[in-house]
Structure formats: C-alpha cells, structure tokens
Amino acid sequence: MHWTIPLTEPSLGAEEVDAVVRVLQRGWLTTGPVTEEFETAFARKMRVKHAIAVSNCTAALHLAHLLCGVSAGDEVICPDLSFVASAAAGRYNGATIRLAGVVSQDDLTISPKAIESLLTHRTKAIVVMHYAGFPCRMEEILAIARRNGLRVIEDCAHAPFAWTRIGHQAEFAGAIGDVGCFSFFGNKNMTTGEGGMLTTNDDDMARRARLLRSHGMTVPSFDRHKGHASGYDVVEVGYNYRLDEIRSAIGLCQLAKxxxxxxxxxxxxxxxxxxxxxxxxxxxxxxxxxxxxxxxxxxxxxxxxxxxxxxxxxxxxxxxxxxxxxxxxxxxxxxxxxxxxxxxxxxxxxxxxxxxxxxxxxxxxxxxxxxxxxxxxxx
Ligand SMILES: Cc1ncc(COP(=O)(O)O)c(C=O)c1O
Missing domain, CATH: 3.90.1150.10 (Aspartate Aminotransferase, domain 1)
Structure with missing residues (x-):
C-alpha cells in the first residue's frame, strides 16, 4: 500500500551509503574497530562510562537482567504499556513478571504508585520504558529502588538523548538506572536496521556484558585476526549478541545526526x-x-x-x-x-x-x- 503520510520513515543519506561502502572495501565485517568507535562515541555523547554495542535492544535487555542478577524465582516489575520485549527479557531468566500500569492518561509512563503496590520480598528489579521519548518519573522510581534494594533497568528504545533532572543534574535516559538498553531498529530515532546498545557506569557490569555478548570468550575475534592473541578461554556461557561493522558504520552516521x-x-x-x-x-x-x-x-x-x-x-x-x-x-x-x-x-x-x-x-x-x-x- 502506498501511504500519503506513512507512520514513520528512516532518515538515511549519502553518508550512510559511503560509510557502508568503506567497511565493505576494508573487508573486516564483524565486530571490530568501527564498532569500537561507535561505542566510544555513544558513551561520550551519553556521558556514561561504558557503551556496549549489541545485535538489538532485546539482547541488551536480556543481558541487563543477567547483569542485575535476575534469576528463577525472582520477580521483575515491568510497564504493562510497552513492547513485549520489555517483559520477555526477564522471562528468559526464569523471573515472574509483574505488570504495572501508567501514571495517568496524561502521562503514559510506568506509575511509581503501581510499582510500590507490586513489590514483594521476591522483587529483584524494575524495568522502566521511557514511553514515546518522555522520561519516566525517575527520581521517585530510584527512591523506591533504593529503599528496597532493587536494580533499575531502563528500556530506552524510544529515548535516545531524552533527558530529565535528577536533583539539580540533567541526565540522559539510559544513564540513570543500573543499565540502559537502546534499539536501533528500522523505525527508531536512530537506526542501523537492526541493532542495539547497552550503557552502564558499572565497570564490572560492562566487562561481563562484553563477555556475554560474544559467547563468554575472553578474546574478541578481531584481536585474534590482528595476531594480538592466538587462543581464548570461555569463562561463562554466553551468546552471539554482537553488532557488526556495517551496522556500526551506519550507527556512527546516525549518531552524528x-x-x-x-x-x-x-x-x-x-x-x-x-x-x-x-x-x-x-x-x-x-x-x-x-x-x-x-x-x-x-x-x-x-x-x-x-x-x-x-x-x-x-x-x-x-x-x-x-x-x-x-x-x-x-x-x-x-x-x-x-x-x-x-x-x-x-x-x-x-x-x-x-x-x-x-x-x-x-x-x-x-x-x-x-x-x-x-x-x-x-x-
Ligand atoms: C519499547 C521497546 N523495547 C524494546 C524493543 C526491542 O527492540 P529491538 O527490536 O531492537 O530488539 C522495542 C522495539 O520495537 C521497543 O519499542
């Protein structure tokens, strides 16, 4: 069907085309120096210590739950008004999902009151989703998390570079909780077709996220390709959640815009x-x-x-x-x-x-x- 006005359209130009061609000409296609450049630029712009590129936001959400120690028997509080991936990620780890409603018809973000009403001794984490790009009520949610010893995972699929005040400080969504999860799916504010980013200020979480996104291997394949290492160990059962160089090149162009x-x-x-x-x-x-x-x-x-x-x-x-x-x-x-x-x-x-x-x-x-x-x- 041809739409007079489509729901959304990606904003791609000659820069993205040239960047992809350059990667193809260079010949190294999977995670490597361009991905690293994308991660560094994303972290700097977000003012977070670590940004780890992953294959999509669902992968980032899955890793976020692992990093926050969510496991079978735990409960995770999630927004009911969100894409299903916000809740599916907790289920991957065997958690029970408790779904919280919105603040009101004027504010479609997760309600802090609803979060409080769903707390039990099993609650381990709160997932927030900055609906439509409007940050959730993070000061209230952080206070609930602090009082109850809970982790906060931010689903930032809608919210790259949305910001809010925490005290007197302006903070970007994804730099407020324990872990931020971004989507670069085709309909998002910045896109790589499929793609995602995990952000955190926690050094241990970042190190573990890098391991888990690539099979738990201690040495990335680019380092072996460069002859920097000949072997590797597998220290944890991980996943293939890597982002490749082609998408990272598009991501760098989109980040600039x-x-x-x-x-x-x-x-x-x-x-x-x-x-x-x-x-x-x-x-x-x-x-x-x-x-x-x-x-x-x-x-x-x-x-x-x-x-x-x-x-x-x-x-x-x-x-x-x-x-x-x-x-x-x-x-x-x-x-x-x-x-x-x-x-x-x-x-x-x-x-x-x-x-x-x-x-x-x-x-x-x-x-x-x-x-x-x-x-x-x-x-
Ligand atoms: C709120 C929300 N969370 C998570 C996701 C999952 O993102 P991805 O498709 O990158 O896995 C989406 C994607 O549409 C989303 O809108």
Missing part, C-alpha cells in the same frame, strides 16, 4: 500540539512536559472510539497510524490473553511522526482525524 533528527521530531510534535488544541474528542498526553527533554519518538493521542475503525478510516485517506501498545497483560503468554483497553472508551493512537515531516503534512493528518471524528458524531 541524532540531535538534528530529535529536533525535527520536536518541531513536528509542537505542530501537532498546536493543531490538536481545543478538540474535545482528542486527548494529547504529556502536554505538561517540555518537548526539549523528550526524544519525541511517537506522537500518541487518545481518541474516543474503536481503534480498528479509526485506523481504517484514516488509511482510506492515506494516513498510516498504529497503536503503541496493546497492553502486555492482554497477551496469552503474559496475562489473560483477552484484549482490554486500559483507557476505557478512549483508544490509544500513534500519529505519523518523522523528523522530515512538514507543517502541511501535520495539518493534513489532523484534518483527516477531525473529519473521522466529525463523521462518527453524525452516525
């Missing part, structure tokens, strides 16, 4: 906020949050009506929308298996959002949405 890309998203979100003002049938979450602190990954709205119907009517006008997310508790593997709406008669909708969208395109989307809602009132 991320401020500009996030700024484009903020501008588009500001136009949406303006165009949707005063419409009774539409609620716009996070209106009290400054856009400058958000990475504006999504443009969520709550609309009175049924999601499949509204989605189809907008599709008829060439506007692609989505829903982030069906609650994890509605899936068979994680809860009841029965669809339910956490927002009663309101349905959650993500409107198209790419950094390169124009004000006219935003106006087209909001006009289409107004029309759909006006028709609904006529029937």
């Amino acid at each position: 991320i401020d500009q890309l996030n700024e484009g998203r903020r501008q588009v979100s500001a136009w949406y906020r303006e165009a949707l003002q005063g419409l009774e049938e539409i609620q716009v979450p996070f209106l009290d949050r400054p856009l400058e602190q958000s990475s504006c990954h999504l443009m969520p709205v709550l609309v009175h009506g049924s999601y499949p119907e509204i989605k189809q009517q907008l599709a008829n006008s060439g506007v692609q929308v989505s829903q982030h997310y069906q609650p994890i508790s509605s899936f068979t593997a994680f809860g009841s298996g029965a669809a339910h709406s956490p927002f009663g008669p309101w349905c959650l909708l993500s409107l198209p959002l790419s950094p390169q969208m124009s004000r006219e395109q935003v106006r087209y989307v909001t006009d289409c949405l107004r029309e759909v809602l006006a028709q609904k009132q006529l029937v």
Whole structure:
C-alpha cells in the first residue's frame, strides 16, 4: 500500500551509503574497530562510562537482567504499556513478571504508585520504558529502588538523548538506572536496521556484558585476526549478541545526526500540539512536559472510539497510524490473553511522526482525524 503520510520513515543519506561502502572495501565485517568507535562515541555523547554495542535492544535487555542478577524465582516489575520485549527479557531468566500500569492518561509512563503496590520480598528489579521519548518519573522510581534494594533497568528504545533532572543534574535516559538498553531498529530515532546498545557506569557490569555478548570468550575475534592473541578461554556461557561493522558504520552516521533528527521530531510534535488544541474528542498526553527533554519518538493521542475503525478510516485517506501498545497483560503468554483497553472508551493512537515531516503534512493528518471524528458524531 502506498501511504500519503506513512507512520514513520528512516532518515538515511549519502553518508550512510559511503560509510557502508568503506567497511565493505576494508573487508573486516564483524565486530571490530568501527564498532569500537561507535561505542566510544555513544558513551561520550551519553556521558556514561561504558557503551556496549549489541545485535538489538532485546539482547541488551536480556543481558541487563543477567547483569542485575535476575534469576528463577525472582520477580521483575515491568510497564504493562510497552513492547513485549520489555517483559520477555526477564522471562528468559526464569523471573515472574509483574505488570504495572501508567501514571495517568496524561502521562503514559510506568506509575511509581503501581510499582510500590507490586513489590514483594521476591522483587529483584524494575524495568522502566521511557514511553514515546518522555522520561519516566525517575527520581521517585530510584527512591523506591533504593529503599528496597532493587536494580533499575531502563528500556530506552524510544529515548535516545531524552533527558530529565535528577536533583539539580540533567541526565540522559539510559544513564540513570543500573543499565540502559537502546534499539536501533528500522523505525527508531536512530537506526542501523537492526541493532542495539547497552550503557552502564558499572565497570564490572560492562566487562561481563562484553563477555556475554560474544559467547563468554575472553578474546574478541578481531584481536585474534590482528595476531594480538592466538587462543581464548570461555569463562561463562554466553551468546552471539554482537553488532557488526556495517551496522556500526551506519550507527556512527546516525549518531552524528541524532540531535538534528530529535529536533525535527520536536518541531513536528509542537505542530501537532498546536493543531490538536481545543478538540474535545482528542486527548494529547504529556502536554505538561517540555518537548526539549523528550526524544519525541511517537506522537500518541487518545481518541474516543474503536481503534480498528479509526485506523481504517484514516488509511482510506492515506494516513498510516498504529497503536503503541496493546497492553502486555492482554497477551496469552503474559496475562489473560483477552484484549482490554486500559483507557476505557478512549483508544490509544500513534500519529505519523518523522523528523522530515512538514507543517502541511501535520495539518493534513489532523484534518483527516477531525473529519473521522466529525463523521462518527453524525452516525
Ligand atoms: C519499547 C521497546 N523495547 C524494546 C524493543 C526491542 O527492540 P529491538 O527490536 O531492537 O530488539 C522495542 C522495539 O520495537 C521497543 O519499542
């Protein structure tokens, strides 16, 4: 289907093409010096001690649970309104997942109150997800974690370079908890097609993450290729969660553009906020949050009506929308298996959002949405 306004589009240019060609010409394709350069640049920009490139955010989340010591019999508190990977990662290690609701219809991040109500003597960690690029209530969540001796894992798939204040200090999402997990999937603010990054300020966690992402081997294959080492030991059962040089080269280009890309998203979100003002049938979450602190990954709205119907009517006008997310508790593997709406008669909708969208395109989307809602009132 050809969309007049697609949900999202990657921002790739000649820089990415040239960088990939250079890697191919050099001939070393798997994790090596370009990956290392990407990790160093990411860590520096994030102001964290360590960034470890991995094959995707789900792998980062899995490693994060291992680093935090989550194992069978433990409980992990996760946001119910998130992509399933946020909760699946704890299950890989045999933990029981407790799903927490959102703060409110205005703030779709995990509720600190809900976290507190789910605490038991078995709780080991809290997973937060900075929904749509708006940081969770981290000061409150850190205080709960501190009081109860819990680890905090940040799912930053939506939130590269979103930031919030911890005390007087401005901190990036992913530099606040014990471990940060980033996604470079094709629809994310910065993309490598598939890819991810794990961030931490803990030296031991970083060392172990590097081992675990490559089969628990003590020497990376690039070092052996260079003749720096001839053998290796395997000190722990690990995984193949490596990021290759091709994707790392794309990642470096995207990292160089991320401020500009996030700024484009903020501008588009500001136009949406303006165009949707005063419409009774539409609620716009996070209106009290400054856009400058958000990475504006999504443009969520709550609309009175049924999601499949509204989605189809907008599709008829060439506007692609989505829903982030069906609650994890509605899936068979994680809860009841029965669809339910956490927002009663309101349905959650993500409107198209790419950094390169124009004000006219935003106006087209909001006009289409107004029309759909006006028709609904006529029937
Ligand atoms: C909130 C959230 N967490 C985790 C993931 C998993 O990311 P990846 O596809 O890189 O494994 C996604 C991807 O869509 C996501 O949106």
